Every structure is written in structure tokens, then in C-alpha cells.
Amino acid sequence: MSKLENTLPPAAMPAPAKRFSRLRRLGKALIYAVPALALLSVLGNWLWMLSGSNRWELQSDADGVQVYTMKTPGSSALRVRGIATMKQFSLSNHIAPFLDESIQNNCAEWVQGCLGYRIVQPWDPRSGSIVTLWSVELFPPFTPREMLLLGQLRQDSATGVVTLENIAAPNKLPPNDNRVRLEHMHNVFRYTPQQDGAVKVEVLYDMDMGGGFPQWAQNLMAPMVVRQMLTKDIPRQLNQEKYRKARFGFLADPTLAKH
Template identity: 55%
Template structure:
């Protein structure tokens, strides 16, 4: 059997060789990690570019549950989906549906109406003659994103023949000076439409067209918004409208028409 001879020189060389291999593996790891991250960033930008260019510009049905249908529309060049929800109900009159417009107490607990709401301010009270108001919602966002301010002008119109009520909420971001605390939305055009269809039934339509602005990951909104809007129409809003103060409302500037 051949004996293994270990010399002091060999003992000195072995650790040195091992020491070189450690930093070399670390450099390769860091290099590969950097390549992966750069590739991921490039892929994300490419996917976002393709998403912006995509879109049929047609309404597509996404949810059909509980008598409520939710559609989405992707327009080429847009980052956000438009969402349209439709349902019918005979539980509420036109006045019942619109009564919250006159309810100043929403300022005390706005989160009941909009999840994540930090504050709701009535800047210009509802005017029955012009059938308009100006309000501002401030919504909290998950960190590290800044709160969002939604400064809206509400405008109500009613067709004298069909009695269809249309409430448009449009962003007016320059109505007051900006706040450093928040990102103020520049694009909002949300529409509520109430159509009497006979026998006390009212067709309720809601179109959500808004962009949260800033660096917020818009794919999260596109992913979750259809389900949230379905829940709003079928669960959240009816529950709020069943309060006695809305049930007993009768607004003189609204013609109930066929909804009687």
C-alpha cells in the first residue's frame, strides 16, 4: 500500500485554492442573478407594451352571477380596462337610488361606501337647479404608494320622455390646489344610469372608467375590479340603500315616471 505523504507546502496550497473558488462562485451567482433581474425587467416592459397595444375595443362578458352581468372593454393604447355592470331591481325607486347625493353624513363614515376611503368632502353641495355637485374622495393605498385624491363633479340629467336618469362623475383635478400628500387622479368618467323598464323594475347600469395614476401596478386593478364591482352592485349598495333615510326619500327634482 502506498503511503500518502502530506507536506507543509501541500497544506498551504490547498486552502489557497479553496479560497479562490469561493469568491469565483459568488461572482458567478451575482452575475447570473443580475442577468435574471435585467431579463425580468425587460420582459415586464415588453409585456406591458404588448398589453397597451392590445384590445378589441368591444365589451366582453366576464361575470354573470346573481342577475348581474359584468363586462370589460380593453381599448388599444389604454392601460386600464373599462368595466360595465348591469342589473335589474324593483326594490328601490329612482329617488331611493339617488338619495345618497344629498346625504352629507357620508363625510363621517365614507369607508362604508368606498373601501379604503380616508375622507370624503363636499366642496360644492348638491344644487337641485343645476343638478350638480363637487366632491373629493381620498383613498388610502397599500405602501409604498401615496393616497389618491378623486376630485369629482357630479352631473345628473333625466330624459323627459323615458325618465332615464344619468349621473356622470367626471374628474376636475384642477378645481382646487393639489396636495403634497396625495396623487390626484386626472382621468375619471364614471357613469350611473337608471332606466325604468315597467312594473316597478329599474335597470341599473354602471360604467367604471378611471386611471389610478402614478406608479401603482395597474394589472392588480384590472384583475380585481370586475369582482369588486359585481359585489358593489349586488351586495354593498343594496345593503346601504335599505337604510330608512334612503327608503323614505322622495326627491322633488326627479320624475319617478314608470318607476311608480
């Protein structure tokens, strides 16, 4: 035995047995803790599924934009509704991007992380419909998403209100092995012309990212996505000259006289 070892007090000497005992206790604790956490997670998810008032509840009201959320019992997803009144754009300005084929060349300017966009079935003015395919990149480790959408546009002849619905139509094309195609999406844009030439814009966000994407993350992000859409994204895009000059024969636009 070395002189140094001889000088160490008994308490400072290694204690393998004590260390092993502590590790064994830690292992036992983990054996009980992991199932307990899993059970709490399942219980929390079950309680969340059962919760909800099935009513729109105001989450934020700032910069002229109101954002509401609705939780329906039996659903894990929040639905989000955003409302803003935009005085600087006519009804025609708002509709123009829906029919803009050039977005196929620069879809990332419209949707963050967009990998591709193409028109599957061109705009049909008789049915007021169009079918489009979007591919969007997500952060790792999630696979990119595909949104195969039936777009439906209609105008109420009495009120002038225009409603644009984007509805998931996943079976209109064969699946792509390198993408997760959304099974549920029903986003609605409603445009109500005002007497002073403004347009009240209402956005209803209702979608499921699928493919194991955590629902809590989507619920957290969705209200922020809707708010940014109304405060920044839509005004920035509609300021382009090609949208400012847009006119459509099928659309009755009482707001044009004010712009």
C-alpha cells in the same frame, strides 16, 4: 493540523476557490438576467398596450349580475361595466345617496378606507351638478388618493332614464401635498326604470389611480369592485330608511307606484 482535519477526505475539505467561482458565475448570470427581465417587462407592457378588441366582453354572469370588460388598444387600463336589475328599490331610492350631505360624517361606510369626504360646491338643481372631494387610504407604500369630482345628474324626459356621471375635476382646488389627486376618472351610473317597478342599474368604471399604482393590480381588482358594488354595497346602503323614504321634486319616478 488537528486530528479531525487529518481524518477528513480531500473532497470534504473547504474549497474557497470553488465557492468563489460559483459566486462569480452567479454574478455573471444576474448581470444578464436583470436586463433581460427588464426588457421582457417593457416588451410585455408594450404588447399589452397594443392589444384589445375595443369591445365589451363578458367576464362573469352570476347572481343576476353581468360584468363586462373592455380593453382599448393604446390604453393600459381596463374599463369595466356591470349590469343588474334591482326590484326592491325605486328610482328615487337609487338617487338619494348622491344628494345625502350626511355622508360627510361617515364616508367609510360608503367607500372602504375613506379618510374624508366633503361637499365643495353644493347641489345645484338648475345645473344638476355637485362638486365633492373624497380622500381614500391605500395600502403601503402608496400615498392616499384624492378624488375631486364633478357630479352631473340628468334625466331623459322621454325614457325616464337617469344618468349620473362622476368626472375627475382635479384643478377645482389647489393640490394637497399629502395626497395624490386622481387626474382621470369618469364613472357613470345609469338607472333605467322598468314597467314592473324594478330599476336596471348599469355601472361604468373608468379610472386611473395614478401615483405609480400598478395598473395590472387595478385591472385585476376593478371587475371585483364592480361586482361587489352591485351585489352587496348598493343593496346594503339603500336599505336604510332615509333612502327608502326619499322623494325629489325634480325627478320623474314611474317606479314609486310599485314600492
